[in-house]
Amino acid sequence: xxxxxxxxxxxxxxxxxxxxxxxxxxxxxxxxxxxxxxxxxxxxxxxxxxxxxxxxxxxxxxxx
Numbered sequence: 001x002x003x004x005x006x007x008x009x010x011x012x013x014x015x016x017x018x019x020x021x022x023x024x025x026x027x028x029x030x031x032x033x034x035x036x037x038x039x040x041x042x043x044x045x046x047x048x049x050x051x052x053x054x055x056x057x058x059x060x061x062x063x064x
Contacts, residue, residue, distance in 0.1 A: 015064060022056050025049065
């Protein structure tokens with residue numbers, strides 16, 4: 001059975017993109033956090049961040 005180079009390339013690119021996106025969520029954005037402090041919603045922002053990280057962990061485990 002031969003593998004499809006397009007499918008393999010797409011899967012690799014998808015995985016690379018996933019981990020770049022994951023890194024972007026983990027990386028602190030000081031300007032965004034400052035805005036959240038000013039709008040008095042910093043804790044809610046961190047709640048969203050934690051929920052998104054949990055979702056991304058779930059998707060990573062499902063797909064990779």
